[in-house]
Amino acid sequence: MTAFDEGLLDPATGAAALVGDRALLTAMVDVEAAHLAALAVAGVVPATPGWDAAALDLTAIAEAAVGGGNPVIPLVGALRQAAPASVADAVHLGLTSQDVLDSALMLLAARAIDAAADPIGRVLHGLAVQADAHRATPVAGRTLGQQAAPTTVGLRLAVLLDGVTRTWRHLDGVELPLQLGGSVGTVAVLVDLLGVEGAAALRADVAARLGLAARVGVWHVERSPVVVLGTALATCIGALGRLGLEVADGARTELGELDLALGEGEGGSSAMPQKQNPVPAVLLVANARRAPGLAATLIGSMLALDERPAGDWHAGWQPLRELLRLAVESAVLADRVVADLRVHPDRTVANLGITRGAVHAERAQQVLARVLGRARAAELVRAAIGEPDFVPAIRAVAVAAAVDGPTSDRLADVTTVGGPVGLSDTLIDAAVRAAEEAR
Amino acid sequence: MTAFDEGLLDPATGAAALVGDRALLTAMVDVEAAHLAALAVAGVVPATPGWDAAALDLTAIAEAAVGGGNPVIPLVGALRQAAPASVADAVHLGLTSQDVLDSALMLLAARAIDAAADPIGRVLHGLAVQADAHRATPVAGRTLGQQAAPTTVGLRLAVLLDGVTRTWRHLDGVELPLQLGGSVGTVAVLVDLLGVEGAAALRADVAARLGLAARVGVWHVERSPVVVLGTALATCIGALGRLGLEVADGARTELGELDLALGEGEGGSSAMPQKQNPVPAVLLVANARRAPGLAATLIGSMLALDERPAGDWHAGWQPLRELLRLAVESAVLADRVVADLRVHPDRTVANLGITRGAVHAERAQQVLARVLGRARAAELVRAAIGEPDFVPAIRAVAVAAAVDGPTSDRLADVTTVGGPVGLSDTLIDAAVRAAEEAR
Amino acid sequence: MTAFDEGLLDPATGAAALVGDRALLTAMVDVEAAHLAALAVAGVVPATPGWDAAALDLTAIAEAAVGGGNPVIPLVGALRQAAPASVADAVHLGLTSQDVLDSALMLLAARAIDAAADPIGRVLHGLAVQADAHRATPVAGRTLGQQAAPTTVGLRLAVLLDGVTRTWRHLDGVELPLQLGGSVGTVAVLVDLLGVEGAAALRADVAARLGLAARVGVWHVERSPVVVLGTALATCIGALGRLGLEVADGARTELGELDLALGEGEGGSSAMPQKQNPVPAVLLVANARRAPGLAATLIGSMLALDERPAGDWHAGWQPLRELLRLAVESAVLADRVVADLRVHPDRTVANLGITRGAVHAERAQQVLARVLGRARAAELVRAAIGEPDFVPAIRAVAVAAAVDGPTSDRLADVTTVGGPVGLSDTLIDAAVRAAEEAR
Amino acid sequence: MTAFDEGLLDPATGAAALVGDRALLTAMVDVEAAHLAALAVAGVVPATPGWDAAALDLTAIAEAAVGGGNPVIPLVGALRQAAPASVADAVHLGLTSQDVLDSALMLLAARAIDAAADPIGRVLHGLAVQADAHRATPVAGRTLGQQAAPTTVGLRLAVLLDGVTRTWRHLDGVELPLQLGGSVGTVAVLVDLLGVEGAAALRADVAARLGLAARVGVWHVERSPVVVLGTALATCIGALGRLGLEVADGARTELGELDLALGEGEGGSSAMPQKQNPVPAVLLVANARRAPGLAATLIGSMLALDERPAGDWHAGWQPLRELLRLAVESAVLADRVVADLRVHPDRTVANLGITRGAVHAERAQQVLARVLGRARAAELVRAAIGEPDFVPAIRAVAVAAAVDGPTSDRLADVTTVGGPVGLSDTLIDAAVRAAEEAR
Secondary structure, rough: OOEEEEOOOOOOOOOOHHHHHHHHHHHHHHHHHHHHHHHOOOOOOOOOOOOOOHHHHHHHHHHHHHHHHHHHHHHHHHHHHHHHHHHHOOOOOOOHHHHHHHHHHHHHHHHHHHHHHHHHHHHHHHHHHHHHOOOOEEEEEEEEEHHHHEEEEEHHHHHHHHHHHHHHHHHHOOOOEEOOOOOOOOOOHHHHHHHHHHHHHHHHHHHHHOOOOOOOOOOOOOOOOHHHHHHHEEEEEHHHHHHHHHHHHOOOOOOOOOEEOOOOOOOOOOOOOOOOOOHHHHHHHHHHHHHHHHHHHHHHHHOOOEEEEEHHHHHHHHHHHHHHHHHHHHHHHHHHHHEEEEHHHHHHHHHHHHOHHHHHHHHHHHHHHHHHHHHHHHHHHHHHOEEEEEEEHHHHHHHOOOHHHHHHHHHHOOOOOOOOOOOOOHHHHHHHHHHHHHO | OOOOOOOOOOOOHHHHHOHHHHHHHHHHHHHHHHHHHHHHHHOOOOHHHHHHHHHHHEEEEEHHHHHHHHOHHHHHHHHHOOOOHHOOOOOOEEEEEEEEHHHHHHHHHHHHHHHHHHHHHHHHHHHHHHHHHHHOOOEEEEEEEEEEEEEHHHHHHHHHHHHHHHHHHHOOOOOOOOOOOOOOOOOOOHHHHHHHHHHHHHHHHHHHHHHEEOOOOOOOOHHHHHHHHHHHHHHHHHHHHHHHHHHHOOOOOOOOEEOOOOOOOOOOOOOOOOOOOHHHHHHHHHHHHHHHHHHHHHHHHOOOOOOOOOHHHHHHOOOOHHHHHHHHHHHHHHHHHHHHEEEEEHHHHHOOOOOOHHHHHHHHHHHHHHHHHHHHHHHHEEEEEEEOOOOHHHHHHHHOOOOHHHHHHHHHOOOOOOOOOOOOHHHHHHHHHHHHOOO | OOOOOOOOOOOHHHHHHHHHHHHHHHHHHHHHHHHHHHHHHOOOOOOOOOHHHHHHOOHHHHHHHHHHHOOOOHHHHHHHHHHHHHOOOOOOOOOOHHHHHHHHHHHHHHHHHHHHHHHHHHHHHHHHHHHHHEEEEEEEEEEOOOOEEEEHHHHHHHHHHHHHHHHHHHHHHOOEOOOOOOOOOOOHHHHHHHHHHHHHHHHHHHHHHHOOOOOOOOOOOOOOHHHHHHHHOOOOOOOHHHHHHHHHHOOOOOOOOEOOOOOOOOOOOOOOOOOOOOOHHHHHHHHHHHHHHHHHHHHHOOOOOOOOOHHHHHHHHHHHHHHHHHHHHHHHHHHHHHHHEEEHHHHHHHOOOOOOOOHHHHHHHHHHHHHHHHHHHHHHHHHHHOOOOHHHHHHHHHHHOOOOOOHHHHHHOOOOOOOOOHHHHHHHHHHHHHHHHHO | OOOOOOOEEEEEEHHHHHHHHHHHHHHHHHHHHHHHHHHHHHHOOOOOOOOOOOHHHHHHHHHHHHHHHOOOEEEEEEHOOOOHHHHHHOOOOOOOHHHHHHHHHHHHHHHHHHHHHHHHHHHHHHHHHHHHOOOOEEEEEOOEEEEEEEEEEHHHHHHOOOOOOOHHHHHHHOOOOOOOOOOOOHHHHHHHHHHHHHHHHHHHHHHHHOEOOOOOOOOOOOHHHHHHHHHHHHHHHHHHHHHHHHHHHHHHOOOOOOOEOOOOOOOOOOOOOOOOOOOHHHHHHHHHHHHHHHHHHHHHOOOOOOEOOHHHHHHHHHHHHHHHHHHHHHHHHHHHHHHHHHHHHHHHHHHHHHOOHHHHHHOOOOOOOOHHHHHHHHHHHHHHOOOOOHHHHHHHHHOOOOOOOOHHHHHHHOOOOOOOOOOHHHHHHHHHHHHEEEE
């Protein structure tokens, strides 16, 4: 069998090793092994075989999967063959294919999230450091593409940081339950074997061995665990995607406010020698664009009929796995982005000058409005916006309107660039604190 | 202006009154009013106007919204006109359109979830009662459309119940934060007016007045609050949709295991006089099919550029509002479904007889395997499946194989229909308990 | 009943009048009337009632729709009441609710597409005129946010134009078939009444009266007509969205290459007096962000069970109708954008200077490579990119490398800004021609 | 590098060989080779290298792809190394990565659609044969899960057939254009080299060599070709999914109207020995559930900024490729389903008896209504529906109401099962004819 996907269209971030087919097969073996180990504790089998998941013929199992529509059936055959006779009959005893595949996917999720913790930790820390360092760096706040009012680079980074912190905490807190219900979710065969208490204990034991949550319930067709996981992955991929979006945008030739210190062989183009493409940022955006469609398929799988639906369960495997891949990739890419991120205050300041001061109009108007009333202030501001340079114009206007000293001072204050803006320090501090707690 | 949507394509469940345009406009007024009230506490304005949201000209505001691309701009104009002169200037002071619209949508969400609590509570209770009542009612467990092994109606309902309980708890626990950051999220104008502490206090006060969460952060472009809310709505709509799916399927003419006790004028057809369509169940499915696409749009809005993106923010309004509508509708429809739900044990038992006992093959095989080994047991079971009636055949086979008395008894046990199956009672009890706690 | 949606969250573009509830109700009446008129031709009824769709009580019908789950059932009741006794019994004879609603939605689509033809025609013409006018206006071609190589404003507009032309032609060519199959798609009742030929003739007559395609097939559950329509709408909304995206981006404060000549009261902000938001462009983007999720729901409705599925049919109504709304809105918004679009060649030229000539590196390298070989040319170009000004540097380098006169001329040529670039004139001419043909 | 996806979660249908990474790499080589061959014709290079795509180190290319964010950059390096010195410099001359990847994906699409033609041809033929064979086989028409009125198995299959025919014809007719525009879509480098006519001729030559459409336009950021292809794939996957849905549903234990003649090792379960799962039908449904989310991502990619967007282009690669995989898989699975499909008329007839005749109520009522009026007929039918057996009851009622002989005959006719129903023969004939034409 030819491999379908060896990473040609996805960056080499190690996701394949974590959540690729071999990793999934290993996780399935881990589930079957944990089940056997629990049966051994229950006295059903003498011992457990030390299966070598790496020795399994993945290709043969994948090819044989088409008969029953899932890979567990041929896997169980292979595992029975690789087990001592005294144990072979107990392999998969009381389980159904879905128990193994659902649990293995949850295990894969646990491992993927675990592996993402390090790069995400660095992202949180790195962004926090930069947000703190740039708390006084002025930059134009932009809405609908237009410069709106000044803000700080620090606050902009803090809001990005907030997104990563919150969505990562959300993802990291998602419950990853064991699936173990047998053919139709009754656990009947294991109860036949071990009684009600025995079967319940075995379920708890298997969950503990795998590090999965030991729910009392079964979720064969109550797919909210998968949906909650999948949407949390997509949301986190989205927050990391926004980091990429902001960096790629800040790195635009015309803005130049941010860029990545790229290494040799990075960011090159097949045609244009002068280019320095912010590649990891671009790929973060790409991943985030793919996540919603995958999550939507998972949400749709809530409509699961009977004790196992004819297709809807199967439809969820690849989207969930792909979201895990994207999450792992995005964590690694974001780590690279944050490590290489450079802020260019000269450009943020220069860009802030484009409107020749009109970017201060909102605050100037409010200051004047307090003494002149809103209508009159608006009129004066409108006039000053028409002048070549807003700041001297509005100050002249204020003088003409004979505003008092404090108002005049305040007007000077709100039209001067630099330092914290509004609540920016408070907001940055809170974001930094939350990020450090989430690491 | 002609109304676009008066409910012709959506059932009359009261959702329009809760989350329709007028309700949204009212929520926007509530946000502006809370902001003014907090300014009054801060000593900026003498008192607050008692605006009558119902008196606002919705049509005029909607028509004027096209100029600036959102309805807040004309609303603020109308509110200033309706305020006393001493207050007019302070209306919307330091706010931006997004503050008002985002907060109003969160307020709408809070109200919609609040309104859903009652019908959802009845759904939880009603399903719990039915799950308990049918804990011994046998029914075929089905996988991929095929009868697989017996289960109980009680367990099937308990799994449905679990889905509603978990997704509702998740939804009910979603944080609904106030948005209040001013034009670019710095809160600069309010800090100019009240100082850092004063502005922070005002934000907290506004949140408290509206019953929204008082985050320190701003989320203009950190859209995870919207995504977390939207996906929680979609997941809950999915769990309710599955209730509809199971009921509509159980009510199929050929199954007849469930149906709805429909009233006069319900379930009729425009063409077929004999039909009794399980309409509310069907509409639950329809809503659940619509939710993933809407949620996907929200997830995509994570990629928000700058301090307000040029379109991505706007793209999220209707999907979020539509998910609120579907959630409210589905809660009401589910309430009706559960109230009218009838289980037909005669049909579940009759259907369980279709395979002439082969539905017991899994458990019979496992019982025999313990004494005969897996291979031999499988062979005997395969033979018995070929016979006209599985149960007597497998028992005869056991006699011929001279299995011991306890095995024979156990074989009789696992091929007899009725009573709890496996862990069904445990699972039902847990689901019922969780449901009662979630109400 | 409160209206759910009066346009508060969607711009006032007339879409409600075209595809809102009242328009849909009217279309349903038109379907029933065409059916009756065809029955009159067939001699079944003496004449047809002149129903006044505007007089129907939309609210009452919407409220009654919940009983049967669709609005056709109460509508038929109302139409029978409003018909003379000699005709009443023949109203809806042989039809089913789905016939009426599906056909009415197709009729709505026909009317929406028809109404979009005018604004789209102006968009095509306006873009063609601008593409032609700016065929020599230089602008930086950008890839991954980086200036890559020069192109022309004309070509950029031509590619936008191409998108609108192609997707509009695709949409305009979509077959909009009548649905008329009776309760389960057999047309049995009408065949009972009129015979096979008579029933076939009646179907053709109804289609002709409504201006819908007269397919031999029925498509109750063969939903490709809806999916083909819905995806064509979404694709066209996407092409118009890209127009908005380009305009909103070109209008960014830092680029300033494009903007909209906004009128009084357009583009304002609730907080920032100096802003001129390119609102219609922004709304085009917003619409395009919403289309994929709606289209996905329609694609999913291909999985329709039986002769009418329990929910999947219902799930498609609103997404299709919403796509029609967005398409109509986007056509009107795009018309406004194109009418108000201004190109600023001073800014495109200034921006093209930011890289100090390095934007010419690709073509310079290829010119040199023809005489010096690729490796040597790349080396020289790399060196020149390091210099303060690329163009003199690379020419100096060429002199030093003693390239021949023609090469030197060509080098001068490819590093000079202005005039057509590559195939730009050919591509613009083709796009303009196609657009004019599509109007 | 570990392969990410070797087919563990997707059936072994040969899709990997057709559209997997190796096939894509080969297609990219084909694009570069066609470009070189055309350059040879144009006299730029002496001859073309006979690259062996199979000898390329896929793993190394995939790993190196991360630097520039796409695999073309390392591929070009490898191809230059594998080319004679006289040719090496001309490799990729005037192209950009996107030209190669976009064109290769179109080539992959052409090959996938070509490969699907055979199995789809068999599906069309096989369904046509079965539709024809079962034109008189009665079966219950069902709406919203309820038996509504009789139809025929032949018509049901004809509607399925219609779906496959129409969506396949649509897919097969999609234009698959060459992408060849150079770095920013101007074709500037090739025009520098060959002049305007020469470059245009080269583009046409490359397209002809690859069997792709030779558009005058470029579509770097005018993504409608990808969207039209992707949505056509999704729609066809949907039509094939509906085939799976109907077969899996007809094979339900309680219906038994359809099933698959499964071979050894097919349809087995890991737990339940008696089961015969309609696996290929189930997988068809699964594929169709995944298609909408993938298509949505492609539709979203219409919003492509500049001359190549920072992420949105990249985001489309995998969804398009995955849709190609699903389409190929679904064609093969559908072929298997149709080849193994068995209809069970005994069960369709038995199921049609469940309502004890009430399924005939609609037509009976219409027959009576013609002589008794609608109100009186409805009353009689309602009474007969209440009787144990509808058919004798309604006939008795007719006698009591003294309907005339022809009406009585007609009543007998419409309540008798068997033979064509309504327009069924016409509809079947049309569907069969269209299918045979589409093969």
